[in-house]
Amino acid sequence: MTAPKVRPKWRPPLALIVYSVLLAVMALPILIIIWFRATETTSIRMTPAEVGALVVALVLTLAVAYVLARTITGPINALIARTDEIARGGKTAIRPLESYGTREIATLSQSFLDLAGKLVDRTEYVRSFAAHVSHEFKSPLTAIRGAAELLRDDDAEQPMTTAQRLRFLDNIIADAERLDILLLRLRELAQAELPMAQGETSVEDILPMLRKRFPGLEIFGLGDTQTAVALPFEAAGIVFANLAENAAQHGATRLDLAVAADVRTVTILVRDNGSGISEGNRERVFQPFFSTRREQGGTGMGLDIVRTMLGSYGGAIRLEQTAGTGAEFEITLPLRA
CATH class of the missing domain: 3.30.565.10 (Histidine kinase-like ATPase, C-terminal domain)
Incomplete structure (x- = not known):
């Protein structure tokens, strides 16, 4: 199957998100200090200015948390859940996420989709290949077994003729040669799957x-x-x-x-x-x-x-x-x- 593609569009890089969050966190105490120095009050009770500062800090903290959840933790958790679903055999899970957040997570998700698609293709190929190999080997093996049983169970009172015996032996040899060819092709396929040492030729x-x-x-x-x-x-x-x-x-x-x-x-x-x-x-x-x-x-x-x-x-x-x-x-x- 062809792996689905991540929809291309501009996304902020992860470094930009992290640095922005760090700057926002660092700005919180600075803003509070500036705020209190500007108001300078000796009252025990919180002034409206102090309450306003705390509200601003709380709002900024919630905003930072939302940005992190939207751009980093949410997509990563969704990707983890999607991986678990595919591991349990959910082929339909090989589809793009609804949100990626950052450029790096979008790239990671595309690599994940490509890899998952290749793994599914490889699994289906191995399953089909195993079925074909067993079928290809079964026919000559069955013929060899049948001919060998006929030769073994030859009736002493009415023995088969020399021509019949030679025909059965020829069939056994021909089927054995076919098995040799199949094994040679399997070895070549194994070499093709795992490249040999690099080299050149003409x-x-x-x-x-x-x-x-x-x-x-x-x-x-x-x-x-x-x-x-x-x-x-x-x-x-x-x-x-x-x-x-x-x-x-x-x-x-x-x-x-x-x-x-x-x-x-x-x-x-x-x-x-x-x-x-x-x-x-x-x-x-x-x-x-x-x-x-x-x-x-x-x-x-x-x-x-x-x-x-x-x-x-x-x-x-x-x-x-x-x-x-x-x-x-x-x-x-x-x-x-």
Whole structure:
């Protein structure tokens, strides 16, 4: 979810409020002394002037208390109550306060709203991710268990044929390989969530690895391929290998990496000549576990890993519109520091 924004308007800084309160408090005894010296009375009973001075002091004290409550203690207490409500699972509590008082409290509240929104998103992501992972693992595990039970319970009087036995063993091997792929993707996702050591690389550095790993693809680097970006070699390998694998699974035979750099960022267009992405699937390609090539070994985690990895290093990826066949992704990354 998108965290609500604090309404921007001028608010006094906290220092101004504190200094004003201190000056007001310091002014109270000075005003009283000046008042009594100006009236100079020896009567035991309080004169109207003395009563007036006490009333003024009381009014000023109440005014100071109101200012402090309105600008500091009230918003802070409301923020504390809102935090407790969110901690108890109150998602509807993620909304702006009615009053912020000072500029600093407004900034603090906005940071709180942003953090609360991210925590809610992360909680929902983890819940959905756990459900998808359990589903993805359940299918091959169930198939392996079923095949193993059939092999174990083979009837000695009517044993299965060699072809049947080999078919069950092949199914077990294929499902085990799928589990290996899922575990590899989970490790890559963990690396994407927790950035590796800082480093830099270029498309020119990545091309030999991609060509060796995907011999069925003609991979070309175009433009400023020697420009280094703020992405370590291992992270860059994960990003572009996932994009190349995605292209290969969609029948591509050619992959182009076109690089263009400006003052601060590098843009890399990754284009293939595969079957492309249908209009109905464009909004879903970055969703975890969404795949249209599950039969060919697709896990639906590749593009989510790419987006997460790039985000960890200040980059981004988006799917571009293509006129003909194939798919095109635009990657933006900061230049090396």
